[in-house]
Amino acid sequence: MTETSAFRTDRYELTMVDAAIQSGTANRECMFEAFARRLPAGRRYGIVAGTGRLLDLIRDFRFGDAELDWLRDNNVVRPPTLDWLADYSFSGNIWGYREGDAYFPGSPLIQVDGTFAECVVLETLILSVLNYDSAVASAAARMVSVSLGRPLAEMGSRRTGEHSAVAAARAAYIAGFASTSNLEAGRSWGIPTMGTAAHSFTLLHDTEEDAFRAQVDAFGASTTLLVDTYNIERGIELAVSVAGTGLGSIRIDSGDLPTVAAAARAQLDSLGAVNTQITVTSDLDEYSIAALSASPVDAFGVGTSLVTGSGAPAAGMVYKLVAHKNAADEWVSVAKTAASKASVGGRKSALRLLDASGTAREEIVMVATDGPAPAPAAHEPSVSGATERSLLVPLMEAGVLDERYLGAAGTRLAREQNAAAMRELPIDAFRLGRGDTVIPTVYR
Amino acid sequence: MTETSAFRTDRYELTMVDAAIQSGTANRECMFEAFARRLPAGRRYGIVAGTGRLLDLIRDFRFGDAELDWLRDNNVVRPPTLDWLADYSFSGNIWGYREGDAYFPGSPLIQVDGTFAECVVLETLILSVLNYDSAVASAAARMVSVSLGRPLAEMGSRRTGEHSAVAAARAAYIAGFASTSNLEAGRSWGIPTMGTAAHSFTLLHDTEEDAFRAQVDAFGASTTLLVDTYNIERGIELAVSVAGTGLGSIRIDSGDLPTVAAAARAQLDSLGAVNTQITVTSDLDEYSIAALSASPVDAFGVGTSLVTGSGAPAAGMVYKLVAHKNAADEWVSVAKTAASKASVGGRKSALRLLDASGTAREEIVMVATDGPAPAPAAHEPSVSGATERSLLVPLMEAGVLDERYLGAAGTRLAREQNAAAMRELPIDAFRLGRGDTVIPTVYR
Structure with a gap:
C-alpha cells in the first residue's frame, strides 16, 4: 500500500481547511507554535529530537490522486478543498530549536508561519514526530548522563x-x-x-x-x-x-x-x-x-x-495557533483561555541565559505582538559575563528547507548540538530523582 | 528513501544466519514461538493485535539490491550469506492466536516453523508489530469495557x-x-x-x-x-x-x-x-x-x-527457539535456563477451557516433544458441559498466507473475534484495579 506523510493526519485538519475555504479565512496569515506545557512528571529537562526527520516528511507532504480519490469518495471535504489539496506544498517558514538542544516548559520549539490552511494541516505530523522522538531522546540523555562515559x-x-x-x-x-x-x-x-x-x-x-x-x-x-x-x-x-x-x-x-x-x-x-x-x-x-x-x-x-x-512515552508537545492576521489585516495574538490548558499567545523568540561559567540559568521567552518572524536575539556578554544564546534557527524559508539538517549529516549535527547543550546544563539536571525543571522559563 | 520490512531488523539476526551458514546449522528445522512471560503489572488479560499487519510485512520481507549493497559495504555478512538473503522469502508455516483474541502468560501467540535461518530473521519484525499493537489493543479493551456502550x-x-x-x-x-x-x-x-x-x-x-x-x-x-x-x-x-x-x-x-x-x-x-x-x-x-x-x-x-x-507501552512478548532438529535429525526441545528468564521449551498447542456457561476458566498449554506442527486440539463438550476452544489457527502454510486476515476484511474479522473473546472472560477481568491474571495458565 502506498503511503504519504500527508495522510498521517487527523481528519479534522482537512475539515478545518474545508470550512475555512468556505468562510474566506483559509488564507489568513498565521503563526503556529509547538511547545510543551510541562515536562513529564519529575523530569528536569527535555531534549528536542525529530526535526531532521520532520523536515523530510514536510517536503513530501503531498496529496496524490489516491488520497484525493479517497477523500472524495468518503465525503471528507468538498471539491474546492480537493483542488486546494491537490496543489498543496508547504510554502511558508519554519523556525525551530536546533535538533538535540535542551528544552523546557513553554520553549517555542517549532514556529510555523504561512496561511492558516497550509499550517494547520501539518499539526498531526509535526506532533507525532516531535512527541515520540523527543520522548526517546529525553530518556536517552538521562541514561547517557549516568553511564560514566561507557x-x-x-x-x-x-x-x-x-x-x-x-x-x-x-x-x-x-x-x-x-x-x-x-x-x-x-x-x-x-x-x-x-x-x-x-x-x-x-x-x-x-x-x-x-x-x-x-x-x-x-x-x-x-x-x-x-x-x-x-x-x-x-x-x-x-x-x-x-x-x-x-x-x-x-x-x-x-x-x-x-x-x-x-x-x-x-x-x-x-x-x-x-x-x-x-x-x-x-x-x-x-x-x-x-x-x-x-x-x-x-x-x-x-x-x-x-x-x-522510560515512563514518559510521549513528550506532551502541542501545536497551537498563537497569532494571525484579522479581517483588518492586523496581527492579533491569540490563545485558548479555558481551564487547565491556557497558553501564551503571540509569536515568540527564545534565548538561553548562560552565566559567566557557561551554565544555563534561565530559558527566556520573549513574546511579540506583531509580525510573523522571530526577531534575531541579542548575544552580547553583559557586565557580569553572562551571555544569551539564541535558540531559534530557520529550518524552512518560503517552503525551502535547510538541507544541512537532513539525513546522516543532520543527525550528526544534532548529536553535536546535544553534546554542547548537555554541557551547559546545571549539575542538578543530572539528578535522577524527581524534581523541578532545572532552569525556570521566564517570559519577557 | 526506500524502505523494506527486511531492514526493520536487528543486525544480530543476520550475523546469526551468517555464522550458521558457515557452521552448517542454518538449515536445521526449527520452531520459534512468540509469547509473553507475564502481563504488564496488574493487568488481568491481554489482547493480541498486529497479526494482520504482520502477515503483510512478512510477505514483503525481501532483501533488494540496495539492502544487499549496504550489507556488503558495511561488512555485516559474507558473500554466501548475501546470496542466501538475495533469495530470501519465508517458506515455512506460521500458526497463531486469532487476532483480537485474549491471551495470558505463556500463551503461544505465534509459532513459526521452518529452517533456523528463515525463522530467526523475522524476530524483530514479529515482536515490533505484536508488542506495540497488542499494547494498544490491551489498553483499548479496558477502556471499551468501562464505557458502558458509549x-x-x-x-x-x-x-x-x-x-x-x-x-x-x-x-x-x-x-x-x-x-x-x-x-x-x-x-x-x-x-x-x-x-x-x-x-x-x-x-x-x-x-x-x-x-x-x-x-x-x-x-x-x-x-x-x-x-x-x-x-x-x-x-x-x-x-x-x-x-x-x-x-x-x-x-x-x-x-x-x-x-x-x-x-x-x-x-x-x-x-x-x-x-x-x-x-x-x-x-x-x-x-x-x-x-x-x-x-x-x-x-x-x-x-x-x-x-x-495506558502505562504499558510494550506488551513484553519475546520470540524464542523452542525446538529444533539436531545433528541426528531428531526433534529436541530447548529453552534458556538462566535466572529470571527461563522459558518452557517444546512446541505447544493451546486450548481455552470454557465452563458450561461459556466462561473462560483456564488457558491450557500442551507441550509436545516431537514434530513442528501444533496438534489439532479436542473440542468436545465434557460431562460437566465444559468445552475446550482451540486457540491456534494456521496463518501461513509453506510461505502462503491466509488472505482472510489481511486488510480491512481481516481487521473486521479481528474486531469480531475480540468481541467474542471478551464475552468469554470472567467478570473479574473487567475490574480496573491491579490484580492477577483472570485465568491461570496450565501446562499439560
Whole structure:
C-alpha cells in the first residue's frame, strides 16, 4: 500500500481547511507554535529530537490522486478543498530549536508561519514526530548522563512499532548513544550498528561449545559471546576456552547484574582474559545503569525503557495557533483561555541565559505582538559575563528547507548540538530523582 | 528513501544466519514461538493485535539490491550469506492466536516453523508489530469495557510515531473503538474516521461566533462544535444560538469533566437542545472514563493513554527457539535456563477451557516433544458441559498466507473475534484495579 506523510493526519485538519475555504479565512496569515506545557512528571529537562526527520516528511507532504480519490469518495471535504489539496506544498517558514538542544516548559520549539490552511494541516505530523522522538531522546540523555562515559547501544527495536524503532535509534544516537541494533537506522541515518547473536543461536547447536565455536569461526575471537543461556560461570569458562584470552567481549542478559558482573570480571581475570569486556543488556534503564556505576561493566545495551521514553512515552508537545492576521489585516495574538490548558499567545523568540561559567540559568521567552518572524536575539556578554544564546534557527524559508539538517549529516549535527547543550546544563539536571525543571522559563 | 520490512531488523539476526551458514546449522528445522512471560503489572488479560499487519510485512520481507549493497559495504555478512538473503522469502508455516483474541502468560501467540535461518530473521519484525499493537489493543479493551456502550474515538495519532499512529488506530478498532481521527487508518484498514475542528479554528476567526457560523455553514447543524476555547458556558450558549437546537454535538476538551459535563447537559437542555450530544476528549484513560459512568457523556475521544498502552507501552512478548532438529535429525526441545528468564521449551498447542456457561476458566498449554506442527486440539463438550476452544489457527502454510486476515476484511474479522473473546472472560477481568491474571495458565 502506498503511503504519504500527508495522510498521517487527523481528519479534522482537512475539515478545518474545508470550512475555512468556505468562510474566506483559509488564507489568513498565521503563526503556529509547538511547545510543551510541562515536562513529564519529575523530569528536569527535555531534549528536542525529530526535526531532521520532520523536515523530510514536510517536503513530501503531498496529496496524490489516491488520497484525493479517497477523500472524495468518503465525503471528507468538498471539491474546492480537493483542488486546494491537490496543489498543496508547504510554502511558508519554519523556525525551530536546533535538533538535540535542551528544552523546557513553554520553549517555542517549532514556529510555523504561512496561511492558516497550509499550517494547520501539518499539526498531526509535526506532533507525532516531535512527541515520540523527543520522548526517546529525553530518556536517552538521562541514561547517557549516568553511564560514566561507557558506551550505550540502542537495542529496543522489538519493543516499539517497526517504524518507530528506526526513529528511536536515531533519537538515542542524537542523545549520545554509541550504536544501534537496527539495520534501517544504520542505512538511513548513518548510525553505527552492532549485534552478534541471541540465545537462539546457542540453543540451535547441540552444545553451547558448538555454538561458541561456530561464532568464533565466523567472526574471530574479537566477537561478543552471549554466556547466560544455561549457566553463566560455565558459559564464561567455555567462552574463554573456545575463543582464548583474546575474546573480545561477553554479554550477560539476565540475573542481578551488580553481582553477576563482579563475578564475571573476577572469573575472566582468573582465566587470563583480562581485556575481555563485559556487556550487560537485561532490562536496563537510567536507574539500573546508575546502580552499576561501580561495577566492572564496559558497555550497556538498552531496549524497552529507552524506546518507551522510560515512563514518559510521549513528550506532551502541542501545536497551537498563537497569532494571525484579522479581517483588518492586523496581527492579533491569540490563545485558548479555558481551564487547565491556557497558553501564551503571540509569536515568540527564545534565548538561553548562560552565566559567566557557561551554565544555563534561565530559558527566556520573549513574546511579540506583531509580525510573523522571530526577531534575531541579542548575544552580547553583559557586565557580569553572562551571555544569551539564541535558540531559534530557520529550518524552512518560503517552503525551502535547510538541507544541512537532513539525513546522516543532520543527525550528526544534532548529536553535536546535544553534546554542547548537555554541557551547559546545571549539575542538578543530572539528578535522577524527581524534581523541578532545572532552569525556570521566564517570559519577557 | 526506500524502505523494506527486511531492514526493520536487528543486525544480530543476520550475523546469526551468517555464522550458521558457515557452521552448517542454518538449515536445521526449527520452531520459534512468540509469547509473553507475564502481563504488564496488574493487568488481568491481554489482547493480541498486529497479526494482520504482520502477515503483510512478512510477505514483503525481501532483501533488494540496495539492502544487499549496504550489507556488503558495511561488512555485516559474507558473500554466501548475501546470496542466501538475495533469495530470501519465508517458506515455512506460521500458526497463531486469532487476532483480537485474549491471551495470558505463556500463551503461544505465534509459532513459526521452518529452517533456523528463515525463522530467526523475522524476530524483530514479529515482536515490533505484536508488542506495540497488542499494547494498544490491551489498553483499548479496558477502556471499551468501562464505557458502558458509549462510543470511543481514537485520537492519539499525535502522541506516537507517525506510522505507529496508524497501527494504534487499527488496534483500538479491533478492541472495540468506534472510529479514529487518522486518515491513513481509514484508508488502509477501513476504519471509520471522524473529526471536525480544533481550537485553532475558533482562534482564527475574529469571534467565536464567526467560527461557529463558518463551521455550521460548512457542515450543517449536525456538526460537533468545540465549546471550550474561551468559556464553556458562553460557548454552549453561542453554539446553540448559531446552530439551533438541532446542533449535533458539543465537544469539551478541558476542565473537571464530571462537573463540566453535568453543567453542559443542564444548559443544553435548558436551551432546548435536548438531543445535542456531549463528547469529551481531555486526557482520558480507562480510569477517567470509568469515573464518568454516571455523567451525561455520549462519546469519548481518547489519545495519549491509548496509543501509549495506558502505562504499558510494550506488551513484553519475546520470540524464542523452542525446538529444533539436531545433528541426528531428531526433534529436541530447548529453552534458556538462566535466572529470571527461563522459558518452557517444546512446541505447544493451546486450548481455552470454557465452563458450561461459556466462561473462560483456564488457558491450557500442551507441550509436545516431537514434530513442528501444533496438534489439532479436542473440542468436545465434557460431562460437566465444559468445552475446550482451540486457540491456534494456521496463518501461513509453506510461505502462503491466509488472505482472510489481511486488510480491512481481516481487521473486521479481528474486531469480531475480540468481541467474542471478551464475552468469554470472567467478570473479574473487567475490574480496573491491579490484580492477577483472570485465568491461570496450565501446562499439560
